[in-house]
Structure formats: C-alpha cells, structure tokens
Amino acid sequence: MEPKKSHGVIVLFPMPFQGHMNPMLQLAKILHYKGFSITIIHTRFNSPNPSNYPHFRFFSISDGIPEDQVVPSDNSDVIALMKILNLNCLTPFRDCLSELQCSSNSYRIVCLITDGIWHITQAIANDLKVPRIVLATSNASAILTTPFLQERDSQVENRVPDVPPCESENKIERGEIERAIRRLMVGGEGQEMRHRIKLLKDKLNLCLKPGGSSYKSLDNLVTYMLS
Numbered sequence: 001m002e003p004k005k006s007h008g009v010i011v012l013f014p015m016p017f018q019g020h021m022n023p024m025l026q027l028a029k030i031l032h033y034k035g036f037s038i039t040i041i042h043t044r045f046n047s048p049n050p051s052n053y054p055h056f057r058f059f060s061i062s063d064g065i066p067e068d069q070v071v072p073s074d075n076s077d078v079i080a081l082m083k084i085l086n087l088n089c090l091t092p093f094r095d096c097l098s099e100l101q102c103s104s105n106s107y108r109i110v111c112l113i114t115d116g117i118w119h120i121t122q123a124i125a126n127d128l129k130v131p132r133i134v135l136a137t138s139n140a141s142a143i144l145t146t147p148f149l150q151e152r153d154s155q156v157e158n159r160v161p162d163v164p165p166c167e168s169e170n171k172i173e174r175g176e177i178e179r180a181i182r183r184l185m186v187g188g189e190g191q192e193m194r195h196r197i198k199l200l201k202d203k204l205n206l207c208l209k210p211g212g213s214s215y216k217s218l219d220n221l222v223t224y225m226l227s
Contacts, residue, residue, distance in 0.1 A: 006035060006036060006037040006107050007034075007035045007036050007107075007110065007222075007225070007226055008036060008037065008107045008108050008109065008110035008225075008226075009036070009037045009038075009039055009100075009107045009108065009109045009110065010028075010031055010036045010037070010038055010039070010109075010110060010111050010112075010113060010225070011039045011040075011041060011097065011100060011109055011111070011112045011113070011130075012024055012025075012027070012028050012038065012039070012040050012041070012112075012113045012114070013040075013041045013042070013093065013112065013113070013114040013115065013118055013121060014040070014042060014048075014114075014115055015082070015085075015115035015117045015118060015137075016042065016043045016045050016046035016047065016063075016085070017046065017071060017078075018071075019137060020115050020117070020137045021046075021048060023135065023137045024113070024115065024135055024137070025040075025048065025053065027113070027135060028040065028053070028056065029053075030218065031222075032055055032056070034218075034222050035222075036110070036225075037057075037107055038053075038055070038056040038057070039056070039057045039058075039059065039100060040053075040056055040057070040058045040059070041059050041061060041093065041096055041097065041100075042058065042059070042060060042061070043060070043061060043063040043065070043085065043089060044060050044061070044062065044063055044065070044067075045063050045065040045069060045085070046071060047060060059096055059100070061089060061092035061093055061095075061096050062088070062089075062092045063085055063088050063089050063092070064084070064088035065081075065084070065085070065088070069081075082117050086117075086118065086119060086120050089118075089120065090120045090124075093118075093120065093121065093124060094124045094127075094128075097112070097124060097125075097128060097130065098128060101128055101130065109130055110131070110225050110226070111130070111131050111132070111133055111225045112125050112130045112131065112132045112133070113132075113133045113134075113135055114132060114133075114134060114135070115134070115135060115137060116134045116135065116136050116137070116138075131225075133221075
C-alpha cells in the first residue's frame with residue numbers, strides 16, 4: 001500500500017547501538033506509513049544502511065570516533081562512549097538540524113524524535129524551536145533498576161526493590177543453575193510461566209490491533225505532531 005501524502009518532515013536521531021537503532025527505525029517506518037516524510041540523522045560510527053530504507057533521507061554527521069572503533073562489550077565502556085558521542089556530536093547535530101530546517105521548503109519539520117541518551121538535543125531543539133519527543137528504547141528491567149542504581153554507586157551490589165531476582169552479591173553454584181533451568185523446562189513452575197507468557201503475548205497482539213492501546217497511542221502521537 002502506498003503511503004499517504006506527506007504531513008511534513010519528522011527528523012529522527014537514533015543512538016548508534018543496535019538495541020537503540022532498531023526501535024527508532026521501526027517507529028520511522030510506521031510514521032512513514034502514517035503519511036510523514038522521514039529524515040534520519042545518524043553518526044558515522046555504526047551507521048545504518050540507507051539502502052534498506054529507500055523512502056527515507058539519511059544525513060551523516062561527524063562524531064570524532066575512530067573508524068576502527070567497535071561497540072564495547074563492557075557496560076562502563078559503553079557509557080563512556082555515549083558521553084563522548086554527546087560531546088562530539090553537539091555542534092555537528094546542531095548544524096545539520098539547522099540546515100535541514102532552512103532547506104525544508106516543501107514540508108516543515110513537524111517534530112524531532114531522539115533517543116533519550118542524546119541529552120544534548122533538547123537545548124538544540126529549543127533554540128531552533130523544533131518540537132522534540134524522546135523515544136525510550138530501554139527494556140522494562142532497565143527502567144525499573146536504573147533510578148535505583150544511579151542513586152548511589154555503593155548500592156550496585158544490593159538487592160533491587162520490587163525486583164527480587166536482581167542481585168549480584170551472592171555466588172551462584174553450577175548445580176543451582178541447573179536445577180533452576182530444570183524447574184523452568186519440565187516442572188510445573190515452568191509450565192505456569194509459559195502459560196502466563198502466552199497470555200501476555202495474546203494481550204500484546206490485541207494492543208497492536210485497531211482499537212488496542214498501542215494502536216490508539218500511535219494515533220494520538222500522530223494527532224499531537226499535526227497539532
């Protein structure tokens with residue numbers, strides 16, 4: 001089915017990690033189908049492949065990251081890289097968005113959607129008077145635990161409130177792990193868990209269908225962008 005006539009331009013700025021990039025591009029495809037023109041601003045580091053999205057415009061900005069840099073496996077290194085990206089991309093992103101705003105003769109920029117980790121973008125959006133929406137790409141566990149772990153570094157070894165399994169101070173023996181896996185795979189506890197997961201999956205599918213909560217939320221988002 002052909003997309004509708006463009007309502008305007010939506011600019012998206014994903015963080016260059018797979019778990020952040022994929023949800024942003026999925027949202028971009030939905031918004032394109034809803035009738036918006038899509039522009040993606042991205043870093044040179046770990047950049048997306050434009051040929052996979054022929055209906056989008058892509059603009060690469062300088063990030064100051066070496067060409068041979070790979071995504072770190074250690075969390076502390078990932079956080080350090082995010083800080084460097086925010087520092088290095090501030091001016092290039094501002095210049096790119098400003099240029100896009102000046103060159104959008106046919107369609108105005110109706111919204112900027114950025115990853116929540118791009119904390120530099122709110123001030124830039126305010127200066128350029130471009131509405132900004134944050135896409136939170138974190139999973140439910142991260143949303144629950146991040147505020148607790150950020151409160152004090154000394155708490156990182158403690159049990160996380162309301163999430164009993166999330167603790168790191170106790171040593172876990174191999175036999176205990178095997179018994180836990182066996183309970184989940186063949187025991188009644190595992191069967192009950194799989195049944196609950198199936199029910200949640202069915203509810204999720206209903207949310208995505210017309211009339212569902214996610215479907216309505218997306219329509220509300222489109223209405224907001226057009227207002």
